[in-house]
Amino acid sequence: MKILICIKQVPDMESKFKINAEGKWYDRTDLAWRMNEYDEYAVEQAVRLKEQVKDADLTVLCIGPDQVKETMKKALAMGCDRGAHIADNDSHTREPIEIATMVADFAKDKNFDIIFTGMQSQDRGSAQVGVMIAELLSIAAVTTIVGFTFDNGAINVKRELEGGGKALVSTTTPVVLTCQLGLNTPRYPTLPNIMKAKKKELLTLPVPDMSSIGSHQETAAFYFPERKGSGIVLEGDLPDLADKLIHLLKEKTGVLA
Amino acid sequence: MEFTREIYWNVGHGFTTLVPMYGLLLLALAVFVHGSLKRIKVYKLGQSLDRTDQRGERIKALLNNVFLQTKVYRVPGPGTAHALFFWSFFILAVGTALIVAQADFTDLFFDVKFLKGTLYKFFSLTLDLAGLVAIVMLGALLVRRYLIRPEGLITKPDDALMHGILFAILITGFVIEGARMAVTELNTPLAAWSPGGLVIAKILSGFGEGPLRALHSSLWWLHLLLALAFIAIIPFTKFRHIVTTSANSFFTNLGPTGKLTTIDLEDETTEQFGAGALSDLRWKDIFDADACTLCKRCQDRCPAFATGKSLSPMQVVNQIGEIAFTNPDAALIDTVGREAIWACTTCLACQDICPASIEHVSKIIEMRRNLVLMEGEFPGDEVMTAMEQTEVNGNPLGMGYASRGDWAESLGIKSLAEDAEVDILYFVGCYASFDKRNIAVAKSFVTLCQTAGIKVGILGKEEKCCGEPMRKMGNEYLYQTLAMETIETIKGYGVKKIVTTCPHCFNTLAKDYRDLDFDIPVEPHAVFLEQLVMSGKLRIKKDIFSCTYHDSCYLGRHNNIYDAPRNLIKSAGGQLVEMTKNRDQAFCCSAGGGRILAEENIGERINIKRVQMAVETGAEQLLSNCPFCLTMFEDGVKGADVEEKLRPKDIAEILAERL
Numbered sequence: 001m002k003i004l005i006c007i008k009q010v011p012d013m014e015s016k017f018k019i020n021a022e023g024k025w026y027d028r029t030d031l032a033w034r035m036n037e038y039d040e041y042a043v044e045q046a047v048r049l050k051e052q053v054k055d056a057d058l059t060v061l062c063i064g065p066d067q068v069k070e071t072m073k074k075a076l077a078m079g080c081d082r083g084a085h086i087a088d089n090d091s092h093t094r095e096p097i098e099i100a101t102m103v104a105d106f107a108k109d110k111n112f113d114i115i116f117t118g119m120q121s122q123d124r125g126s127a128q129v130g131v132m133i134a135e136l137l138s139i140a141a142v143t144t145i146v147g148f149t150f151d152n153g154a155i156n157v158k159r160e161l162e163g164g165g166k167a168l169v170s171t172t173t174p175v176v177l178t179c180q181l182g183l184n185t186p187r188y189p190t191l192p193n194i195m196k197a198k199k200k201e202l203l204t205l206p207v208p209d210m211s212s213i214g215s216h217q218e219t220a221a222f223y224f225p226e227r228k229g230s231g232i233v234l235e236g237d238l239p240d241l242a243d244k245l246i247h248l249l250k251e252k253t254g255v256l257a
Numbered sequence: 258m259e260f261t262r263e264i265y266w267n268v269g270h271g272f273t274t275l276v277p278m279y280g281l282l283l284l285a286l287a288v289f290v291h292g293s294l295k296r297i298k299v300y301k302l303g304q305s306l307d308r309t310d311q312r313g314e315r316i317k318a319l320l321n322n323v324f325l326q327t328k329v330y331r332v333p334g335p336g337t338a339h340a341l342f343f344w345s346f347f348i349l350a351v352g353t354a355l356i357v358a359q360a361d362f363t364d365l366f367f368d369v370k371f372l373k374g375t376l377y378k379f380f381s382l383t384l385d386l387a388g389l390v391a392i393v394m395l396g397a398l399l400v401r402r403y404l405i406r407p408e409g410l411i412t413k414p415d416d417a418l419m420h421g422i423l424f425a426i427l428i429t430g431f432v433i434e435g436a437r438m439a440v441t442e443l444n445t446p447l448a449a450w451s452p453g454g455l456v457i458a459k460i461l462s463g464f465g466e467g468p469l470r471a472l473h474s475s476l477w478w479l480h481l482l483l484a485l486a487f488i489a490i491i492p493f494t495k496f497r498h499i500v501t502t503s504a505n506s507f508f509t510n511l512g513p514t515g516k517l518t519t520i521d522l523e524d525e526t527t528e529q530f531g532a533g534a535l536s537d538l539r540w541k542d543i544f545d546a547d548a549c550t551l552c553k554r555c556q557d558r559c560p561a562f563a564t565g566k567s568l569s570p571m572q573v574v575n576q577i578g579e580i581a582f583t584n585p586d587a588a589l590i591d592t593v594g595r596e597a598i599w600a601c602t603t604c605l606a607c608q609d610i611c612p613a614s615i616e617h618v619s620k621i622i623e624m625r626r627n628l629v630l631m632e633g634e635f636p637g638d639e640v641m642t643a644m645e646q647t648e649v650n651g652n653p654l655g656m657g658y659a660s661r662g663d664w665a666e667s668l669g670i671k672s673l674a675e676d677a678e679v680d681i682l683y684f685v686g687c688y689a690s691f692d693k694r695n696i697a698v699a700k701s702f703v704t705l706c707q708t709a710g711i712k713v714g715i716l717g718k719e720e721k722c723c724g725e726p727m728r729k730m731g732n733e734y735l736y737q738t739l740a741m742e743t744i745e746t747i748k749g750y751g752v753k754k755i756v757t758t759c760p761h762c763f764n765t766l767a768k769d770y771r772d773l774d775f776d777i778p779v780e781p782h783a784v785f786l787e788q789l790v791m792s793g794k795l796r797i798k799k800d801i802f803s804c805t806y807h808d809s810c811y812l813g814r815h816n817n818i819y820d821a822p823r824n825l826i827k828s829a830g831g832q833l834v835e836m837t838k839n840r841d842q843a844f845c846c847s848a849g850g851g852r853i854l855a856e857e858n859i860g861e862r863i864n865i866k867r868v869q870m871a872v873e874t875g876a877e878q879l880l881s882n883c884p885f886c887l888t889m890f891e892d893g894v895k896g897a898d899v900e901e902k903l904r905p906k907d908i909a910e911i912l913a914e915r916l
Contacts, residue, residue: 012649014657030659030718034649188633188641191522191530191734 001056001173002110005046005080006103006117006133007039009064009071013122017224024219025092026123035071038118041179044186045148046116047079052150057081059112063102064091069202076197077189083202095217098210100132105208107137113173114155119144119180130178141176142169146183260447261373262381264360266437267473275361278481285485292492293500296547299581303540308508315507318614322506328612332554335401336612342394345387346423349430352384353484378450385434385453392427395420409553415495422487429480435461436473498550502613505548508541509614515605515764515815517622519772520733531626531731535585538577542620546578548613555607555617560845561600565860568600570607570617577620590624596859598624599636603729603850604810609841625731635730636855643854644732651721651739652687653854662717664689664696668703672717673750679714681706681785682752684766686759687722688884694891695884701913702758702782708916709795719746725761728769730851737773740765744775755779758909760811760883761849767816781812782909783882787821790828790912798915799830805876806833807867807890808843809883822882825908829915834874844870846893848885868893872903879905 011017011031018027035043043060050056060080062068065088072083086102088094107115115134120127127143134141146166147158159167160180189197234244249256268274309315321327324347326340355372363369372380399420402412435457442448443462448455461469491497520530532538555570556562562569573593580587590598598621607617628634635641646655662672665685673682683706689699706713721739728736743766747755757763760781767779789795806826812818819840826833838844847863857863868890871879879890890905 012657014650014655016657016659030657032649032651032658034645185638188629188635188644190633191630192528194734195525 001049001053001114002112003046003049003056003058004103004107004110004112004115005039005042005058005060005075006115006129007043007060007062007071007075008036008118008121008123009033009062009068010036010121010123019222019224024222026222033067033071035074036118036121036123038120038122038179038181040118040186041181041183042116042118042177043075043078043080044184045177045179046114047187048184049114049148049150050079059084059110061086061103061106063088063094063099065089072202073197074189076200076202077194078187079193080200082200085202085204086207087204088207093219095215096126096128097132097213097216100129100136101210101213102208103129103133104136106205107133111174113175115174115176117176117178119178127178130176134176137174137176139174139176140171141178142171143178144180145177146180148177148183259373260375260450261370261377262437262441262447264356264364264372266441267470268477270360281482281485285489288489289491292489296492296497296582299585300540300544300547302536302581302585303538303543304536306539306541308541311511314511315509318509318511319503319507322509322612322614323503328506328610328614331610331612335398335552338394338397338401342391342398345391345394348387349384349391349427352380352387355380378447381447381450382452385451388427388430389453392424392431395423395427407553409556411551411553413495413551418490419495422483422490426480426483426487429476429483431457432461433473433476433480434458436469436476439464440466440469440473495550497547498613501544501548502550505544505614508544510616513768513771514817515603515608515618516768517619517728519737519769520626522734522737530630530733531628532589532620532623533627533631534589535577535581535587537589537627538620538623541616542577542623543581545613545615545620546574546581549574549578549615550613551575552612554610554612555615558606558610558842558844560602560604560606560847560863560866561597561860563844564863564866566596566600567594567859568597570601573597573620574615574617590627593624595628595634595636598628599855600859601850602810602845602847602852602863604845605814606810606842606845609814622729622731625729626733627731629731630734639856640730640851640854644727644730644735647722647727647735647739652691653722653726654687654691656691658721659718661685661690661720662715664699665703665715665717668700668707670703670713670715672719673714673752674717674719676714677750677752678712679752680712680754681714682747682750682755683713683715684723684747684755684757684759684762684779685715685720686757686762686884688888689758690720692884692888695887695907698758698884698887698907698909701907701909702786704913704916705786705789705795705909709789711789711794716746721746723762723765725765725769726851726854728765728851729849730854736769740770740773744770744773747777748775752777756782756785758782758882758884758907760809760816761885764811764815781816781818781821781882783812783822783825784818786909786912787824790825795912796916797829797912799828800915801830801832802878802911803876804831804833804878804880804911805836805871805874806839807836807846807871807879807881807886808840809881809886810843810845810849812882813843814841822880822908825912826880829911831880831911834876836870836874838870846881846883846886846889848889853885853888862893862896864889864893865896868897868899868903868905872897872899877902877904878911879903880908880911881905882908 012034015031020027046058050058058080059082060072060075061084062072063086069085076083117130130143131141142157144160145157146160149156153172155171157169159169161167234241326343329336330340359370359372431453434454438448438454438458439461443458491500553571559570576592580592601621603618643653647653650658685699688695703713721743723743724736724739755766755777763779763781790797844867846867847857881887887905887907894900894903894905
């Protein structure tokens with residue numbers, strides 16, 4: 001069984017974000033980097049599947065500048081067998097179809113049975129790459145999975161739907177699965193596995209020719225949400241609270257006019 | 258008349274006495290050696306460890322703890338009784354040896370008798386008194402064990418056997434003496450020099466010489482057999498502690514106190530980390546189990562045990578012994594139990610009080626190392642998250658690393674990257690950098706330094722967690738990664754002196770980093786500020802206030818710093834009311850051993866218990882010297898519902914309030 005896991009390196013969301021000079025994306029200074037949370041679920045699920053079926057080969061793919069290898073090492077330490085790094089210093093400017101094209105180009109002749117990836121990235125959050133990969137490879141895709149079982153080739157997944165509903169979906173390989181919070185708890189790599197990861201194959205590949213795609217989207221501007229007034233917490237006894245509320249509504253709004 | 262007595266009176270000194278006597282002695286010694294060798298084989302199941310270096314120090318420790326009973330004596334009551342019993346029994350053993358030396362050696366071969374005259378009188382009196390003290394102390398210990406039955410004291414058949422055989426030896430000794438005196442010494446001036454024997458002699462004096470001689474000789478042989486049996490069964494009963502506990506004070510960890518072994522992570526051949534099986538432990542860890550006398554002092558002081566968690570340091574030590582001697586292949590971690598392993602706060606109360614030089618904490622850490630490094634296991638998801646956050650942002654709170662120095666901006670403190678010419682590097686630590694309550698402590702400390710004219714620098718966003726909570730949780734890999742980065746950063750600036758407001762940072766930089774080629778002097782803020790106050794550089798207005806002081810484990814037991822913080826409190830006008838558990842007996846706040854990262858969801862809350870102890874003093878402020886303690890106490894006063902009565906503060910804060 002051949003499995004591909006697509007991961008992305010993203011800034012830690014607690015970082016001090018600044019807008020870059022072009023005003024099109026965040027500045028890279030003073031950021032701490034980590035694996036996209038949803039991709040961690042993807043890696044974990046793939047490793048669990050390998051532990052279940054034993055005979056599986058896990059390739060982790062990541063697109064970005066050289067520093068993404070650090071994040072790839074974590075995936076290798078968690079249990080992926082080999083890494084493929086598409087060296088691209090402009091990855092942050094790429095639109096989803098470009099990323100998906102790179103992945104599909106890498107995957108097209110390798111016959112992956114399952115492609116796991118996060119349901120979206122924590123920074124750009126387009127949630128499009130997974131389904132686009134499936135489309136480009138002409139295989140099925142099931143998005144936002146929160147449950148996964150594999151039994152003799154039969155795949156059963158639970159999807160998260162809008163409004164808290166869940167859907168059970170049965171599928172077979174080859175398939176792209178995008179992972180959502182709740183699917184699993186990613187493991188903490190053991191020290192022997194961290195050591196082994198250092199020796200695993202990690203190939204760096206060039207960006208493929210994407211002249212046929214052309215650009216579809218452009219970032220016009222990038223800005224922080226406007227700061228609005230903060231909430232007010234009223235405290236006191238119930239009758240008191242009611243008075244305060246009425247006072248506020250009269251003073252600040254027109255609802256009681 | 259010559260003051261002496263006939264040795265071997267009534268039993269004779271011929272072959273019919275000496276041959277069976279020495280024959281039986283050899284037999285007893287043979288049994289002793291055989292039993293000991295069997296146990297040594299088991300100790301050897303453990304990994305190697307050199308505990309025979311620094312012999313001078315080790316011999317000093319041995320003499321101190323065996324002959325002076327220094328550690329035993331620390332607990333009044335049972336400790337006093339044991340020490341007095343030991344000294345008196347030891348005197349009796351020496352007396353017996355002197356008799357043997359004279360009768361079967363100096364007198365036999367050289368016609369030299371030294372037990373005579375005044376020496377004999379004092380010899381006789383000393384032995385008699387020693388016998389009496391031994392009986393009384395043994396009786397006291399018997400009453401304690403079987404009638405008072407202190408909570409948690411484990412009594413086994415071994416204990417009854419020990420009491421029985423010791424009583425029998427002592428009592429037969431006196432009856433033998435009494436019978437001999439009734440025949441040979443009554444109404445002589447010598448009798449008064451054996452007051453114990455004299456009482457028995459008077460009781461027995463009604464019997465004729467014949468029955469007395471018969472009684473004497475039969476009891477003499479019984480006494481001999483009991484004494485030899487005592488020697489023979491040492492390796493097979495708790496009597497073994499005479500040898501093992503004594504030896505353990507020689508094999509003791511000579512320090513630095515509480516320092517853990519640094520795993521060589523460069524060695525790529527290592528595939529096993531920490532202790533998952535008995536054979537991963539060191540021989541000393543198995544030997545410790547044999548040195549344990551189940552005195553339960555460790556258990557009595559363990560904050561985890563006291564609050565209903567499944568950890569008893571005494572049990573951990575003995576569980577290791579149990580599997581070593583019965584089933585060495587058993588799963589070590591399952592035997593001890595994960596709950597117990599994770600409950601330890603590494604407060605060192607167990608190790609500090611242990612009269613048998615046992616190292617409890619390192620065993621627990623070795624098992625944690627196995628769980629974390631080999632299995633990726635933690636006590637809870639919150640701990641794993643804290644580890645991951647530390648990997649990403651260099652702090653377990655998950656705050657963005659770049660804002661680490663933000664707290665200092667308003668104080669005009671620069672990072673070393675901006676200005677490296679400073680008097681001290683203040684290693685702030687994660688809590689004082691990011692936690693609002695502890696930022697107040699950092700600001701107070703900096704204000705004090707500035708007032709005293711000390712130029713302070715920080716590492717700012719270059720500072721990372723020192724790695725202490727991670728290390729104590731078993732994550733040696735993350736600890737070393739953080740330590741290496743921190744060491745490189747600090748060394749890069751040519752820092753002369755480092756001061757910390759966190760005793761965990763202090764202990765790690767000053768002790769643990771020594772293994773990683775780091776030797777810049779480090780001081781905790783209590784010590785640094787005390788020097789500033791004492792030298793007059795820092796003037797504090799005395800303003801009377803009532804307080805109690807909590808000794809953090811890492812300034813107290815781990816580093817023996819008790820007076821500096823108290824002197825500071827006094828210099829600020831603090832009227833200190835001590836809690837019952839203070840100084841080396843202080844009760845942990847719950848957050849050591851990496852527990853600051855973990856939820857405490859079993860049993861009572863340790864921090865609430867400690868806060869209640871502080872409330873009992875009637876003091877208005879609970880002072881400490883540690884961000885973890887302060888965090889736990891802020892939480893504890895809420896939990897104990899005493900927010901109005903008791904204010905937790907750091908010493909730096911009460912000083913800064915009085916500038």
